[in-house]
Amino acid sequence: MHPDLSPDALEGRLRSLPPPPMPDGLKARLLAHVPATAPASRRRWPVWTGLAVAVATACLLAVLAWPRHHRPTLVPPAPETIHEGSSQAYPDVARLPAFSWPLEESSPVRVSTALPADLFD
Amino acid sequence: MTKSDDQRLLYDLRAGRPDACGELVRKHYEAVYRFMVHLTRDVHRAEDLTQETFAAAWENIAAFQGRSALATWLHRIAYTKFIDAQRLEQRTIGLHERLAGSPVAGVDPITIVLADDEARHLNRILHDLDVPERTLLVLHYLQGLSYRDMADVLGEPVGTVKWRTAEALKSLRALLGDEVPDHAS
Numbered sequence: 001m002h003p004d005l006s007p008d009a010l011e012g013r014l015r016s017l018p019p020p021p022m023p024d025g026l027k028a029r030l031l032a033h034v035p036a037t038a039p040a041s042r043r044r045w046p047v048w049t050g051l052a053v054a055v056a057t058a059c060l061l062a063v064l065a066w067p068r069h070h071r072p073t074l075v076p077p078a079p080e081t082i083h084e085g086s087s088q089a090y091p092d093v094a095r096l097p098a099f100s101w102p103l104e105e106s107s108p109v110r111v112s113t114a115l116p117a118d119l120f121d
Numbered sequence: 122m123t124k125s126d127d128q129r130l131l132y133d134l135r136a137g138r139p140d141a142c143g144e145l146v147r148k149h150y151e152a153v154y155r156f157m158v159h160l161t162r163d164v165h166r167a168e169d170l171t172q173e174t175f176a177a178a179w180e181n182i183a184a185f186q187g188r189s190a191l192a193t194w195l196h197r198i199a200y201t202k203f204i205d206a207q208r209l210e211q212r213t214i215g216l217h218e219r220l221a222g223s224p225v226a227g228v229d230p231i232t233i234v235l236a237d238d239e240a241r242h243l244n245r246i247l248h249d250l251d252v253p254e255r256t257l258l259v260l261h262y263l264q265g266l267s268y269r270d271m272a273d274v275l276g277e278p279v280g281t282v283k284w285r286t287a288e289a290l291k292s293l294r295a296l297l298g299d300e301v302p303d304h305a306s
Contacts, residue, residue: 005294014247014262017240020158022151026168030150033172034142035179 124190131187142182146175149192152264153199159259160203162248170206174199193270196260200274207252246296254289261286 004010130148133141153174157167177198185194247255260266260274268286272279 005297007290007294010290010294010297011262013239013243014258017244017247017263018237019151019155019263020164022154023164023168026154026171027147027150029168030146030172030175031143033176034146036139036142 127191128187130191131185134182142179145178145191149195150175152192153195156196156199156259156264157203159248159263160200160252160256161206166206170199170202173202177202189270189273193266193273196264196266196270197274197276200256243297246293249296250289250292253285254292257282257286257289258293 130141130144134145150171154167154171157170157174158164161167161170174195178195181198185191189197247258250258256275257271260271261268266274268279268283271282271286275282277285
């Protein structure tokens with residue numbers, strides 16, 4: 001009778017293969033070369049310290065190089081320095097647009113603003 | 122060995138507990154040796170490579186992150202040692218062949234101790250597979266590693282390992298189908 005060669009059967013046969021025998025003395029030889037304690041972990045603190053310093057330096061540089069906010073100025077900018085004889089010293093009046101005062105301007109004051117005479121007594 | 126046992130042992134190894142290294146050997150040396158025997162088909166080479174595996178483990182235990190199980194990690198070291206030895210041997214065998222004329226055939230140490238004819242036949246056919254296919258079948262079916270652990274050992278994606286293992290099983294079936302044991306005919 002031919003053995004079953006279906007995948008499931010073959011997997012089962014592989015899994016049930018007996019393990020090879022262990023040679024005498026192998027365990028003892030391996031244990032003889034075992035260190036008393038595991039080697040100490042490699043010191044990583046120099047790496048971490050260097051990394052921390054690099055990050056701190058980068059943050060400091062970023063803060064120093066950060067552009068200041070441009071706040072709105074309350075004082076009009078200083079006029080440009082006017083050099084004698086400069087053609088740009090005064091604008092050409094003729095080219096300025098016409099400005100007309102408002103024709104009607106109603107006063108917001110509704111009450112008399114005359115000073116009472118007894119105020120100066 | 123459960124995950125918690127692994128973690129405890131790894132903790133003890135890192136803490137420098139005196140017998141932690143010995144415990145690692147006692148728990149895993151059989152699996153490592155059997156893996157080497159299946160790959161090398163030579164008990165003496167398997168012993169040497171097992172010793173080399175644990176020697177490398179002591180050198181690298183401090184760097185082991187614990188992302189995989191200790192058994193998986195040891196299998197990875199063992200497989201690397203085997204590949205390195207095989208490359209060296211191929212260069213050496215080539216030189217000997219040129220000097221001596223022909224290589225000496227070895228006897229499979231496992232087959233001679235198997236009493237069951239069918240198991241003996243299966244084992245012989247398994248060892249006739251080429252190394253990559255044999256490695257996959259040994260890791261999964263004989264060593265009991267999951268596909269994920271095998272991917273860690275071999276340094277390949279899980280999907281690739283799964284597919285290649287299925288292909289290796291097909292190769293084994295094909296060889297078994299070509300060769301029927303004498304008692305079954």
